[in-house]
Amino acid sequence: MERNQKEEVQALQDTLHVLGGKWRLPIINSICNGNHRFREIERSIPGITTRMLSRELKEMELNMLIKRTEDRDAEIQVKYESTPYCKSFGPVIEEMIKWGKSHREEIIRNS
Amino acid sequence: MERNQKEEVQALQDTLHVLGGKWRLPIINSICNGNHRFREIERSIPGITTRMLSRELKEMELNMLIKRTEDRDAEIQVKYESTPYCKSFGPVIEEMIKWGKSHREEIIRNS
DNA sequence: GTAACCAGTATCATGGAGTATACCAAACTA
DNA sequence: TAGTTTGGTATACTCCATGATACTGGTTAC
Secondary structure (H helix, E strand, C coil), rough: HHHHHHHHHHHHHHHHHHHHCHHHHHHHHHHHCCCCHHHHHHHHHCCCCCHHHHHHHHHHHCCEEEEEEEEEEEEECCEEECCCCHHHHHHHHHHHHHHHHHHHHHHHHHC | HHHHHHHHHHHHHHHHCCCCCCCHHHHHHHHHHHCCCHCCCHHHCCCCHHHHHHHHHHHHHHCCCEEEEECCCCCCCCCEEEEEHHCCCCHHHHHHHHHHHHHHHHHHCCC
């Protein structure tokens, strides 16, 4: 019981650490939704700056969350893709989206 | 499709905002796990300081995430409880714990 | 040939989340 | 009655994530 709790807190903090910051999840979501180019991703996330997107993409690549490919001869020269590791966040993201949506509905209903 | 995406990003950012910071989720988890006293919660979350716990609890009370009751004659004078609203995070938290745990296992397996 | 788009980088500024440390009054407890 | 626990507050500091703004070198579209 006691140990179990510590383990859970640990697991939570691990997850929070990997998903840390304002932009990680929106970026993952955007890429998983079919945006693969830098500007495409940028436009799909309201409020993000070029600088933040650039930084986050770099670190996420280091952390194996996404894969960046550069191919001068392809129609899309620079392409960002999600890795299987990244996709393992699917359920987490889904639940968060679900919560966010119902939260909004709740607020609208109460106003 | 396009609108749907914006809505999802919005929902994600809403959720992130409410759960923002390093400590919210661990605190919710702790309270939901049966810790109801200030020091109890504090001890259950490694690394948190009195100040941060105090601050977070206050704001979470304002946001209706938790309920604080003071009763001088009860055996527990000050008690923190989760609200139904707070409990709506259950699925989100569960998924995050699940991810964190399997992530740890993964790392151990690969080392 | 110029305007717009792509994929970023460079610099500078800043607010507030988080840390560290000490302290308090009341209650309980040995 | 001295020590410990409880539920916090006060003050001071630090640093880093984020924001704002500008710029660049290459490519494609008109």
